[in-house]
Amino acid sequence: MPPADHHLxxxxxxxxxxxxxxxxxxxxxxxxxxxxxLCRRCGHPVTRASERISVDGAHAHTFANxxxxxxxxxxxxxxxxxxxxxxxxxxxxxxxxxxxxxxxCGGCLAHxxxxxxxxxxxxxxxxxxLDRLLQPD
Numbered sequence: 214m215p216p217a218d219h220h221l222x223x224x225x226x227x228x229x230x231x232x233x234x235x236x237x238x239x240x241x242x243x244x245x246x247x248x249x250x251l252c253r254r255c256g257h258p259v260t261r262a263s264e265r266i267s268v269d270g271a272h273a274h275t276f277a278n279x280x281x282x283x284x285x286x287x288x289x290x291x292x293x294x295x296x297x298x299x300x301x302x303x304x305x306x307x308x309x310x311x312x313x314x315x316x317x318c319g320g321c322l323a324h325x326x327x328x329x330x331x332x333x334x335x336x337x338x339x340x341x342x343l344d345r346l347l348q349p350d
Contacts, residue, residue, distance in 0.1 A: 248349040252294070257320025259294035259341070262349055266290045266338060268308065273343065276307045286326055286340040294319045295339065301330045307340070316341065 249258035265272050268288040277283045296319050301312035311329040316339055318325050326341035 249294075250349070251347040252318040252320055252323060252325065253345050253347050254323045255318060255321035256347070257294050257318050259318065259325065259346065260289045260292040260339070264289040264291050268338060268340075274307070274340070279305050284326075285343050287343050287346075289339045289341060290336070292316070292339045292341070295325055295328075295341075296322075297328050303332065310335075313340075 247261055247263060250260050250262060251257060252259055266288050268274075271288075273285060273287050275283060275285045295316040297314040297316055299314055301314050303312045306313055306329075308329050310332050312332055313327040313329050315324060316326045316328050317323060323345065324342070325345050326339060328337060328339050330337045
């Protein structure tokens with residue numbers, strides 16, 4: 214005969230509803246946030262979803278350069294898979310108070326966006342061209 218407190222040793226039945234718990238959802242979100250975002254051209258890891266940030270009220274921005282080419286960029290706090298070329302320029306900057314450098318893929322050298330460097334104090338961030346990236350689903 215089992216002890217009287219045997220019910221305390223039982224684990225709750227597994228959740229078969231498919232909804233999971235809040236902890237499961239949070240854990241899954243952390244896993245998704247740490248998956249790399251890749252260069253669409255060569256598959257080189259560039260950054261992570263957890264590095265997405267909002268600048269001037271949004272993560273994604275659409276801008277045209279002086280030649281009329283339109284880019285949709287996403288802002289990222291840090292990128293680990295890009296190199297940067299040239300001196301920082303403040304000509305035609307898309308973000309007031311920031312200068313920019315061209316950002317390229319560390320794997321294939323494709324143009325992926327720009328590094329925005331503050332003219333005075335503050336933090337740099339990358340503006341990456343969204344259709345040149347492969348992002349986790």
